[in-house]
Amino acid sequence: MSSPQIVTRFAPSPTGYLHIGGGRTALFNWLYARGRGGKFLLRIEDTDRERSTPEATAAILRGLTWLGLDWDGDVVSQFDRKERHAEVAHQMLDRGTAYKCFSSKEEIDTFRTAEEAAGRYPLFLSPWRDADPASHPNLPYVIRMKAPRQGETVIDDKVQGKVTFQNDQLDDMIVLRSDLTPTYMLAVVVDDHDMGVTHVIRGDDHLANAARQTMVYQAMGWDVPVWAHIPLIHGPDGKKLSKRHGALGVEEYQAMGYPAAGMRNYLTRLGWAKGDAEIFTSDEAKAMFDLDGIGRAPARLDFKKLENTCGHHIAKGEDAALLHELQAYLMVAGKDPLSPNQHDLMLKGMYCLKDRAKTFPELLEKAAFALIQRPIVPEPAAAAFLDTVSRGILYSLTLQLQSATWDKAHLEAILTEAATAAGIGFGKLASPLRAALAGRTATPSVYDMMLVLGRDETLARLGDACR
Numbered sequence: 422m423s424s425p426q427i428v429t430r431f432a433p434s435p436t437g438y439l440h441i442g443g444g445r446t447a448l449f450n451w452l453y454a455r456g457r458g459g460k461f462l463l464r465i466e467d468t469d470r471e472r473s474t475p476e477a478t479a480a481i482l483r484g485l486t487w488l489g490l491d492w493d494g495d496v497v498s499q500f501d502r503k504e505r506h507a508e509v510a511h512q513m514l515d516r517g518t519a520y521k522c523f524s525s526k527e528e529i530d531t532f533r534t535a536e537e538a539a540g541r542y543p544l545f546l547s548p549w550r551d552a553d554p555a556s557h558p559n560l561p562y563v564i565r566m567k568a569p570r571q572g573e574t575v576i577d578d579k580v581q582g583k584v585t586f587q588n589d590q591l592d593d594m595i596v597l598r599s600d601l602t603p604t605y606m607l608a609v610v611v612d613d614h615d616m617g618v619t620h621v622i623r624g625d626d627h628l629a630n631a632a633r634q635t636m637v638y639q640a641m642g643w644d645v646p647v648w649a650h651i652p653l654i655h656g657p658d659g660k661k662l663s664k665r666h667g668a669l670g671v672e673e674y675q676a677m678g679y680p681a682a683g684m685r686n687y688l689t690r691l692g693w694a695k696g697d698a699e700i701f702t703s704d705e706a707k708a709m710f711d712l713d714g715i716g717r718a719p720a721r722l723d724f725k726k727l728e729n730t731c732g733h734h735i736a737k738g739e740d741a742a743l744l745h746e747l748q749a750y751l752m753v754a755g756k757d758p759l760s761p762n763q764h765d766l767m768l769k770g771m772y773c774l775k776d777r778a779k780t781f782p783e784l785l786e787k788a789a790f791a792l793i794q795r796p797i798v799p800e801p802a803a804a805a806f807l808d809t810v811s812r813g814i815l816y817s818l819t820l821q822l823q824s825a826t827w828d829k830a831h832l833e834a835i836l837t838e839a840a841t842a843a844g845i846g847f848g849k850l851a852s853p854l855r856a857a858l859a860g861r862t863a864t865p866s867v868y869d870m871m872l873v874l875g876r877d878e879t880l881a882r883l884g885d886a887c888r
Contacts (some may be wrong), residue, residue, distance in 0.1 A: 427459030428619045431485075431492075432499075432609070434466045435477035438670035439484030441722075442624065442654045442662065445688045449651060449710070450622045451490045452689065456707035462616055463492040466499045468608060473500075484671035487749075488688075489681050489703065497616065499608055506603035509611045509641065510564045510596045518640035519596060521562040522549045544592045564597040566640060574632045579649040579712040581625065586632040594633055606630065610637040618646055622712070625650040649712050652692060652719045659721060666722065676754045678781035680746060682738065683731030690730075692720030700733050732779035740771040743784075750781045759792075766791040770873035773865045790859035790870050795878075796885050803856035807886055811853035814843045816887040818850075819880055827876050829868050836867070857886035 429450035433443050454461040465481070467473040482496070513519035524547055533543035547565060549557075569588045576584045596607035603611075609630075613621060621631075628650045638645045656666035663669075674684055685703055694716070695709045735743065744767060751758050759767065767774070767788050778784040785792070799807065818839045825831055840850040854867045858879065864870060871879045 425619060426617075427454050427457045428462065428617045429454040429459065429622055430462040430464055430613065430616060430618050431490075432464040432466050432612075432623075433481050434469065434472075435474060435481060436469065436472040437477055437480075438672060439481045440669055441671055441674070441688075443481075444484060444488055444671040445654065445691060446623055446651065447485055447490055448488065448685060448688050449693070449715070450620075451492075452707055452710040453620065453622060453712065456710050459619075460493040460617075461490070462494060462497070462618070464497040464499060464612055464616070466605070466609070468500050468503070468603070468605065470500070480670075480672060484675075487675050487681055488671060488685060497612065499612060502608070502612060502615075503601075503603060505615070506608045506611050507597055507601050510603065510607060513566065513596065513640055514564060516640065516642075517567070519564050519566050520547075520550055520552075520593075521554075521557060522547045522565045522593075522595075523558055523560050523562045524549065542590065544590065547593055550593060561599040563595045563599050565593040566596050566636060568593050568633075568636050574635055576628070576631045576635065576648055578628070578631070579647060580652075580715045580717060581628060581650050584628060584631075586629070591632060591636070596637070606633050607637060610634050610641075610643075613646060614638070614641070614643050620647045620649065622649040622651065625652050649715070651715055652717060654691065655719045655721050657722055657724070659719075662722065672753065675750065678750050678754070678783075679727065679731050680734050680738065680743070680781070683727070683734035686734060687727045687730045691722070692716055700730065728779040732777065735775050735778050735780075735784065738775065740768060740775075743771065743775065744768055747781050747784065763792050766873060770865075770869065773869040773873070787865060789861065790864055791873055793860065795881060797857070797860045797882055799856045799860040800862070803852075803860055803862050806852040806856045806862075812887050814839065814845075814850065815853055815857060815883050817842075819883045819887065822876070822880060822883070825876075827872070829872060832868050832871055853886070858882050 431443075431447040431450050433439065433447075439447075451461045453459070463485070465473075465478055467478070485492070510519065514521070524545075529545050532545055536543040550565075550567060568591055572588050574586045574588055574591070576586070578584055594606055595604050597603055631648050631650065635645055654662050656662050658666075675681070682703070686701060686706070689701075689706050689710065690699065693710070693714045695711075695714050698705075698709060701709070744764065747767075748758060748764075770788060770791055774784055774787045778787055818836070821835050821839065822832075825835055836850060836854075837847060840847045843850070851867050852862070855862060855864045855870075858864070858867065858870045858874065874882070
């Protein structure tokens with residue numbers, strides 16, 4: 422008999438941007454499902470109507486899309502399922518695993534104050550738990566789960582191990598409010614059950630919730646999913662991630678110019694390990710990823726490691742795909758798009774641009790020579806190399822290049838000969854060439870620039886510099 426299909430989910434609240442920690446949680450769920458031929462589902466937990474916004478939902482979807490995390494089926498709205506949640510709450514009533522509670526807020530507050538004064542944990546014990554239904558008043562009520570009072574609830578967590586909760590420390594939580602809206606604890610369980618979720622992979626700030634949610638599963642006679650609560654992400658200083666550590670939202674990383682493949686690779690390794698694997702493709706990650714490799718300690722952001730990882734993926738990336746992603750980066754960063762000519766020149770020169778570029782801004786910086794237009798205005802440091810003698814050498818070189826075969830071998834031979842004829846080393850020829858072609862002192866090799874720019878543009882820029 423074959424094992425049931427793996428089903429995971431990501432269920433963010435649309436109250437803001439997609440946090441980098443949420444992005445990693447989504448990625449872990451996606452990897453685990455995709456690597457096992459399973460389903461990855463997306464649910465928006467939008468029951469908080471005051472804080473949930475369509476804009477936040479759109480931002481979450483954009484962040485997931487940029488990370489390359491595709492989901493199966495339609496996006497589920499938790500709010501749209503409120504009637505189903507209420508239905509399950511009343512089923513719990515029928516099963517005797519929940520009860521109607523008519524206690525007012527004032528009565529509950531009074532009870533808790535008395536418990537605290539007596540030095541006891543203020544766990545509310547409703548007087549309606551075992552009340553005869555015939556005694557029920559004609560008043561608004563909430564539905565509370567009839568939680569076990571003795572024993573313990575054990576969470577067999579794939580990351581945290583066995584975690585035990587004493588039942589006498591867990592109250593009869595509300596599952597349905599008096600206005601017929603469900604609580605989070607009920608809605609999550611009902612949605613996960615109805616969506617067929619087999620593995621709940623989420624932040625360890627939800628670990629305590631797992632005990633209460635397990636009780637709901639048991640109250641309904643449903644199978645409890647596999648739990649995996651992953652540690653949160655901390656800043657480089659080991660403290661809880663906050664704005665002082667830099668970017669928090671996934672879209673911010675896109676706007677800073679990190680490639681999606683590099684970000685996926687880095688986030689996969691952030692708190693997870695498989696042997697000594699550091700750099701890998703998404704397909705390789707799907708094949709390797711498991712829950713056993715997730716550590717229990719909080720992971721720390723390391724921007725240097727992020728950049729190095731991204732640099733590898735830029736260097737190994739397919740040229741056209743990189744250029745497509747770069748255009749998307751320019752758009753989200755609020756920068757001008759590449760013109761058709763700039764696009765073509767960058768595509769032509771990608772072979773010499775993408776090495777050692779760790780971000781798209783660095784890639785654009787290397788490509789500056791191909792993106793600028795004549796007339797080239799050299800930076801002061803570069804202009805210093807365009808003295809009278811250098812201009813004369815460049816003028817002679819221009820004459821030789823007019824009929825040259827335009828490939829690296831022939832260009833190399835001509836430039837070497839020009840340097841020799843002028844009685845200088847190649848380095849002293851390269852500096853004025855860089856100034857003329859790029860207006861800078863730091864550029865790709867002069868040969869690569871000439872090949873990317875082509876004969877006409879190269880000769881035109883040299884001609885301008887000789888005047």
